[in-house]
Amino acid sequence: MTPLEILSATISGQASPRVPVFCNLLDQGAKLLNIPPKQYFANGEYVADAQLKMLQHYGHDNVWSAHYVGKEAQLLGCKDILFADNGVPNVADFVIKSWDDIATFEIPEDITQQPTWQAMDDCLKILSSEVGATHPICAYVTGSTTLPAILMGMDKWMELVLIGPVELRDELVRKCSLFVQQQLKAYRAAGANVIIYANPFGSTYFIPKKRIVDWSMPWMQEDLKQGTGSIVYYGGMAPINSVIEMVIDKLKVNIFYPAPEDDIRESMRLINGKGLTSGVLDDIKMIHWTEQQTRDEVKRIMTLGKTGGHFLFGTGFMPLKLPEENIIAMLDAAFKYGRY
Amino acid sequence: MFETYIKDYNEAVFEIDKELALEIIETALKDGVTPEQVVFDIIIPSIEEMMAEISINADTNLAQHFMTAQIAAEITEKMLAKFESPPEIIGRVIIGTSYGDLHSLGKRIVMGCLKSMMVDVVDLGVNVKAETFVDAAVAQDAQIIAISSMMVHTATGEEGSLKVRSLLKERGLEDKIKLVVGGAPYRFDHELYNKVGADSWAADGVTAAKIIRELILEGKS
Known part of the structure; x- marks a missing residue:
């Protein structure tokens, strides 16, 4: 079976030879091609080339579009990204500098006409033609109740959410939701077949459950009203076990990518065969593990997860500081212990 | 009552x-x-x-x-503003986000709690160089340097806490100034603070304020 067939079989609960193995290698591409990150991410061909080379080198199951979270801010007018040779790019220019800017903040009519989208589109077209029939191709979309954090800063957004004028808050989220819907459509059209829907404001680590029910959930439903096919619910590394049942019930999403601190058995109990959950390895701890510690942790995750099926093995967003030998040990162990 | x-x-x-x-x-x-x-x-x-x-x-x-x-x-x-006489300040903290890091939420939580607990806070803002942290701590006679990092590379990078530690050592300030770190990466690896040369860490902003206050009081005793 191809990795894409293995993933489909796992979601639907059919027999498959092994657990799908997702390894989220994003920033490693620039290093591999020896190109500064700013130039690397601006060129979809570079990103696709690196993704395909890493796929061949490591043999994991998934590839990624030209993604870093700041790209969404750039599509919405952000003019400055702080790139780093040793890590993830940062948004350095907030599109919304004061609450007054919310009234004039506009979503582009068609994001696919934005120069920033071009790299994404080029990358996805290449990946789609090369491995689209055989491999999961991932894209990342931030939910509308979290997206303002990268447009105005997390603390300013938190302030508006918690103590600001409700109308202003919801005006911003409404605009962001339109953007989310455009992105989802554009990603699907460009060939992405796994869409990570990231929404920390859909995790009780960020806000109380009641606020998720009353405020965040209706916006998530709006974000995903075109359909939940290929959507993976992700809390942005914040725990999500406490919302899994609600998400299945209200949002009709049944694929989950929990945080490493979410209890795997509990995730599986909550999903109860109605979809797929993931055992996510703590790749920050892995920076300082030995190869054996890495293998032991993969074994632990696989042992817990694969008994019930409907289970995927995954990583966080693999820090650049990870030793190569640990990445290899992790994947080797994932294929060994993930076999049914 | x-x-x-x-x-x-x-x-x-x-x-x-x-x-x-x-x-x-x-x-x-x-x-x-x-x-x-x-x-x-x-x-x-x-x-x-x-x-x-x-x-x-x-x-x-x-x-x-x-x-x-x-x-x-x-x-x-x-x-x-309504106090009859100015309150006694228990100590002073230099705070900022690590070099290359522009995330300020955690820092803001720590600052709010510390100010209410009569700890003087000097905020250096975001994307702060290691030298700036140490120079400010010396100039302001602070007992604590608190560094917030949201990303792995800014928490573990050579220009962040590791460099602050090495500067404190180089200048013979390790007994006088303690280094506290916090932010997302430390939540995932509870031993990470040790690896970046910090004296202590906290999983959230409120707890960070508690730890900072305890370190100041320990230093005084």
């Missing part, structure tokens, strides 16, 4: 109801509670209760931590 105010105030903060929290303080003032008593007998014990709650209840959330800090800082600032 104060127990009731503390209980009502903390319930309001937990429910993220700023208006109600402010109303409770207003009522206390009308009941004859002095501004000094508001800070020392209501706000500080309330933060301490929140700190205790966080340590036993994993279900508290970032919104509650943020509100704890923001409301406490706002009330304290108002009350300080």
Whole structure:
């Protein structure tokens, strides 16, 4: 079976030879091609080339579009990204500098006409033609109740959410939701077949459950009203076990990518065969593990997860500081212990 | 009497109801509670209760931590203006985000709590160089350097806490100035603070304030 067939079989609960193995290698591409990150991410061909080379080198199951979270801010007018040779790019220019800017903040009519989208589109077209029939191709979309954090800063957004004028808050989220819907459509059209829907404001680590029910959930439903096919619910590394049942019930999403601190058995109990959950390895701890510690942790995750099926093995967003030998040990162990 | 105010105030903060929290303080003032008593007998014990709650209840959330800090800082600032004499400051902290890091939420939570607990806070902002942290700590006679990092590379990079530690060592300041770190990466690897040369760490902003205050008091004793 191809990795894409293995993933489909796992979601639907059919027999498959092994657990799908997702390894989220994003920033490693620039290093591999020896190109500064700013130039690397601006060129979809570079990103696709690196993704395909890493796929061949490591043999994991998934590839990624030209993604870093700041790209969404750039599509919405952000003019400055702080790139780093040793890590993830940062948004350095907030599109919304004061609450007054919310009234004039506009979503582009068609994001696919934005120069920033071009790299994404080029990358996805290449990946789609090369491995689209055989491999999961991932894209990342931030939910509308979290997206303002990268447009105005997390603390300013938190302030508006918690103590600001409700109308202003919801005006911003409404605009962001339109953007989310455009992105989802554009990603699907460009060939992405796994869409990570990231929404920390859909995790009780960020806000109380009641606020998720009353405020965040209706916006998530709006974000995903075109359909939940290929959507993976992700809390942005914040725990999500406490919302899994609600998400299945209200949002009709049944694929989950929990945080490493979410209890795997509990995730599986909550999903109860109605979809797929993931055992996510703590790749920050892995920076300082030995190869054996890495293998032991993969074994632990696989042992817990694969008994019930409907289970995927995954990583966080693999820090650049990870030793190569640990990445290899992790994947080797994932294929060994993930076999049914 | 104060127990009731503390209980009502903390319930309001937990429910993220700023208006109600402010109303409770207003009522206390009308009941004859002095501004000094508001800070020392209501706000500080309330933060301490929140700190205790966080340590036993994993279900508290970032919104509650943020509100704890923001409301406490706002009330304290108002009350300080009404104090009969300036309060005694227990110590001074230099705070900022590590070099290359532009995320300021965690820092803001820590600052709000510290200010309410009579700790003087000097905020260097975001994307702060290691030398700037150490120079400011020396110039301001601070006991603590607190560095917030949201990303793995800014937490573990050579220009962040590691360099601050090496500068403190080089300048013979390790006994005088303690280094505290916090932020997302430390939440995933609880031993990471050690690897970046810090003296201590905290999983959230409110707890960070608690640890910083304890380190200052330890240093004094």
